[in-house]
Amino acid sequence: MKDAFLALEDGTVFRGEALGSEGLARGELVFNTSFTGYEEAMTGPSYKGQLLMFTYPLVGNYGLSYESIQSDEVGAEAVVVKEACEKPSHRDSKASLDEFLKDMDTPGIEGIDTRMLTIKTRERGVLKAAVAVGDYSVEEVVEYAKGAPDIQDLDLVSQVTCEESYRVKGDGSRIAVLDCGVRKSILDRLSEHGFDLKVFPADSSSETIREYNPEALFVSNGPGNPKMAKNPINLVKEFVGEIPVFGICFGTQIISLAVGADTYKMSFGHRGGNHPVKDHETGTVHITSQNHGFAIDKESLNGTGLEVTQTNANDGTVEAVESKKQEIYGVQYHPEAYPGPRDTKDLFLNKIYKIIEG
Numbered sequence: 632m633k634d635a636f637l638a639l640e641d642g643t644v645f646r647g648e649a650l651g652s653e654g655l656a657r658g659e660l661v662f663n664t665s666f667t668g669y670e671e672a673m674t675g676p677s678y679k680g681q682l683l684m685f686t687y688p689l690v691g692n693y694g695l696s697y698e699s700i701q702s703d704e705v706g707a708e709a710v711v712v713k714e715a716c717e718k719p720s721h722r723d724s725k726a727s728l729d730e731f732l733k734d735m736d737t738p739g740i741e742g743i744d745t746r747m748l749t750i751k752t753r754e755r756g757v758l759k760a761a762v763a764v765g766d767y768s769v770e771e772v773v774e775y776a777k778g779a780p781d782i783q784d785l786d787l788v789s790q791v792t793c794e795e796s797y798r799v800k801g802d803g804s805r806i807a808v809l810d811c812g813v814r815k816s817i818l819d820r821l822s823e824h825g826f827d828l829k830v831f832p833a834d835s836s837s838e839t840i841r842e843y844n845p846e847a848l849f850v851s852n853g854p855g856n857p858k859m860a861k862n863p864i865n866l867v868k869e870f871v872g873e874i875p876v877f878g879i880c881f882g883t884q885i886i887s888l889a890v891g892a893d894t895y896k897m898s899f900g901h902r903g904g905n906h907p908v909k910d911h912e913t914g915t916v917h918i919t920s921q922n923h924g925f926a927i928d929k930e931s932l933n934g935t936g937l938e939v940t941q942t943n944a945n946d947g948t949v950e951a952v953e954s955k956k957q958e959i960y961g962v963q964y965h966p967e968a969y970p971g972p973r974d975t976k977d978l979f980l981n982k983i984y985k986i987i988e989g
């Protein structure tokens with residue numbers, strides 16, 4: 632195996648083994664603690680601008696089937712693992728992790744002490760980093776890491792949204808989906824519930840959306856800083872109060888900003904499949920799948936008409952907001968459960984169904 636390098640913005644350099652395609656990639660290094668679901672995580676558009684590191688030490692052991700991909704490319708700029716399984720074992724496997732990353736033209740690195748790096752990230756906060764696969768000097772990689780832009784300043788949604796609108800026909804109510812990097816499984820879940828969907832590019836005008844005569848607006852998940860998504864924020868401002876508006880993850884951050892609340896960047900975020908969320912009404916704690924590095928400022932929701940209905944049982948961050956009066960509902964976690972857990976799948980969809988269908 633060829634050498635590869637991982638450099639942090641503080642000058643630390645790690646030598647590893649090359650995975651995937653040749654290239655030099657950079658971004659903020661974020662960790663995901665899930666044991667499984669690596670196919671869904673890697674192809675999630677919300678990782679755009681980030682290097683995705685898996686804390687679990689062995690990645691790829693059931694291979695990659697391409698049946699769970701969430702978009703047609705790897706969202707992350709590069710993938711970092713301790714050990715990539717070379718000989719996966721599963722009837723549906725079509726590729727090893729290395730083969731998949733090569734196919735997706737994405738660089739990766741293995742042989743990295745991802746647990747140590749995860750602890751370092753938890754202690755110091757997310758660091759910018761670079762991964763180099765191919766003929767690059769260590770100095771080049773360090774300089775590239777140091778020069779990585781701050782994710783807070785990037786408009787990443789424009790890099791992942793669809794270029795043209797498209798329909799997902801259904802017999803039910805018409806939902807306009809604002810594609811900020813929508814995961815395939817979210818469209819599948821909404822479609823399974825019978826809704827008729829029209830998916831719009833994030834820079835669509837309200838006039839274009841109105842031509843579809845939507846009965847609700849859904850704002851999707853997406854990469855980067857929600858404050859950089861000016862058009863989605865303005866569209867929510869326009870439609871709130873007129874039709875029901877709901878969102879998942881980035882979408883809920885956009886909705887909160889649109890009604891006057893604030894968001895902030897977390898130290899290292901929540902990314903994995905075991906994040907507990909407490910429901911204020913029932914007291915139930917649901918285990919959720921999460922992938923976010925920004926959060927809604929709880930205090931800033933005061934006076935916006937949005938009520939916090941669920942919070943993270945570990946650190947109290949906002950996990951769901953709702954305004955019954957204005958028919959607004961959004962969750963910070965990923966209820967589509969792709970990957971799982973599935974605790975909140977029906978909770979979210981039934982709520983939407985009730986809001987729209989009455």
Ligand SMILES: NC(=O)CC[C@H](N)C(=O)O
Pocket residue numbers: 677851852853854855856857879880881882922923924925926
């Ligand atoms: N999965 C998402 O929608 C991520 C939302 C946002 N980019 C964040 O990191 O908080």
